[in-house]
Amino acid sequence: MSGNLWQPQPSGAAASLAGRRRFLADMGLGFTGLALGAMLHRDGIARDSTWSPPDGKPHFPPQVKSVIWLFLNGGLSHMESFDPKPMLTKYAGKTIDETPFAAVQDPKKLALERLVVPDANGNQRNKLYPLQAGFKKHGESGIEISDWFPHIARNADRLAVVRSLWTTDSNHGAQTQFHSGRHRNDGEFPNLGAWVHYGLGSLNENLPQFISLGKREYWNKQDGHYLGPAHDATPLRIDPQNPLDFGRPERTFSPEAHGIGVDLLGQLNALRGVEYPDDPALAARVASYELAFRMQKSVPEVVDFTQETAECQKLYGLDQPHSKAFGMQLLAARRFVERGVRFVQIQHGGGGAGAWDAHSRLKANHSGNALAVDQPIGGLLEDLDRRGLLDETLVVLASEFGRTPGTQGADGRDHHIFGFSVCLAGGGLKRGVVHGATDEIGFHAAEDRHYVTDIHATILQQLGLDSRRLEIPGRKRLDIDHGEVIREIIA
Template identity: 70%
Template sequence: MTRDDGCQAGHGVHRRAFLSDMGMGFTGLALGSMLARDGVTRAESSTVWTPPTGDPHFTPKAKSVIWLFMNGGVSQVESFDPKPELTKYAGKSINETPYLDVQNPEKLKLARVTVINDANGQQRNKLYPLQVGFRKYGESGIELSDWVPHVGDCVDDLAVIRSMYTTDDNHGAQTQFHSGRHMLDGEFPTLGAWVHYGLGTLNDNLPQFISIGKREYWNAKDGHYLGPAHDAIPIRVDPGNPLDFGQPANGQTRAEQQVGFDLVGRLNRLKGVEYPDDPALNARIKAYELAFRMQTSVPDVLNLNIETEDTQKLYGLDDPATRDFGMQMLAARRFVEQGVRFIQVQHGAGGAGAWDAHGALKANHSGNFKAVDKPIAGLLKDLKQRGLLDSTIVLFASEFGRTPGSQGADGRDHHIFGFSVWMAGGGIKGGLVHGATDEIGFHAVENRHYVTDIHATILHQMGLDSRQLEVPGRKRLDIDHGKPILEILS
């Protein structure tokens, strides 16, 4: 059965393509079936959208991005925006402090909540004291938590942004930070997908967009309407098994696999002659060829044992508490070194996220920072000493912050009105603080930034104009594009 447009009903393969496949015999049918299975359909040449050329729109300052994402919500007041006033007024409701702003409906709402008892008869959202000390770090003298002493040593390379906000107060905000859109809006490409879509490869043997660490189902894809070709490739930091389906099947030797690959390559080139203007076909063929090359190249990058003992210690590989994340950070540096453009590292995924400290915040955050602080500092120091930090942007972020008030006896709830991230490298100024929250860390009150301002800043440094990347029929809102934070750029 065919439709009026000449396509087979339910399959989306054009009749012209089907007849051509018949002319190719079973080989053509096999490739055509494989492409259809992968969701690739051929379009008429008059309707084909020509994707970007792979060239930056203007001179870039950065070539690569390492995106460090802490799942669950990091407390801004116990990390990169210490607020001693919380300890001073601990146990009081906000309307018992000088900081109640009667013009601010959110603060009035918080004040009302504090006088309502919870099921246990305890008042909720009394201001909760800091659970850790803080001090000034570096020549810049920026105040940071005692839980980040190693990153503190690198503070003169950081731009700490203390004025972020978002709109999703549940963990779908993980998706929102990556894509800029609330989950209820639908599915939209992530920043990594836009970078992958906009720029060409730096290494033909490695994927240009990879993801390390577990991702939850609501934040597991990247390309969306750009297509699955722009999803991150999931990588395990295990040279023996780094990729799903990364080993030859049925006990094939590498030589035997090469023979089969050469045959498929010749057949693919025949198909390329037959369909020279089919970008989807060309993209899929390139993906199959890359998958083969990755079977050798990815394990080589992940062979961390060839690094010196001093380098391994720099990342904390000698300490069980820091070893796992340290391996991921060292792998990230090695991928950047080999020309991977966008490396997305998720820490603490699983359920809502390991940083989701509704209770026992002190134990939660001290343990999590113990795991990531030294490895992240090791990454920054190693990139810098190898001359790679100048061309690599490192971002530390979380989907939102945590409330200045308590939840239960010893936790903090989700908080979307003011939280912190930091950036380093790739033309980002170091040793500065941009933006501010109020005295108790509730609201971003100076230089407020929605999450897509981070996206815009990174794209700007990569030489990309997001408006030139728009896809026909997918008009983006102005807030989707964001605005570069020019104050932190050199």
């Protein structure tokens, strides 16, 4: 694949932006923050006189243009999805100490003094809970995938499954940790989408380069943090009539009135340009307003599916009530990336702890949630591939952590940070491969262990970015923040 996937960005001096942008900024037209990031780095705004932000060009030839980041909030059980463990069924009801796998609870290995905690009923959380879903091998690759995900399983030969992730936040702040790489107790840090937005230029001047779809809880609601709100995602809804906040004028104007207004603004802008000839920050803000104005037309068009065939809509599950909502988000994601949007971040089950948080009734919880996401995800992979977009789009399917091999209460699993799975597809990765492994009961990432930022490093690598070259003065990152590229899954 050709590495020349970026497009050079305009680089005019900030002073050239004086004029109508100045006036629009002072008037404050209500689009603040919607798309400021793309304009900040397009206009080359620096933080000090000795340092300049990225120029929008990749550091080395990229393999992909875009990322679709699918996140299942609450903690998907790796053992009932992409990492089957028949030993759980064989030893069901026994404590881990009563099985050949007692060593997994070694406090030195866990860096914890005690893992086993009695619940309110006196049960021990380390009593193994049998698998709640069947598994089959799929495709030529023979990857084993849960029966709850038949549409994803149909795409087994398109997947790169990493079964050896680990993290450190044992509560749902791990959602933030998976996105940013850092525990919430460490402070607030930019997430992966913000770094991509910060590092690369625009592919479409009429659309934001970083989009967020789906509900986000307060601890995972921001993206840019110390990079600034300029690099937060633009939140959108799948509603052609009202896809973004402040996206429509409060009242309508006739074409004649609009023309008069434009002429007046032009005259006033000329005066403003004389008064403020060199104000790049103000210029960037106004540029964001102008992008927001262009988005009033471009975004509704993207989320209007009337141009899509009935077959395509059915592929994403739009004909089924259980999968329609998520399917619409994924169909919109495909339409966004084919128009040049760089990073689309989609949350499923956001709100509270997250819809996948199955401390009880795991079977009902996961099977119901799978109905909502399985067909849309399978349809997305197939649709991208048949359109020739999968090779230039990297799709990620992740959750903040896995779930315990042992039972919680009678029929659930607790949070589990020591080993879980992530699926990736496209984007110059190998197809139909499994990398890494947990132990026989799914407790620890045992082979080729990867902290969550290894996923980040792999994505940045495919986008042509070196995270160390994105560091800014006074914000040197920990080595683990950068992660290590999982080269074994790269084609």
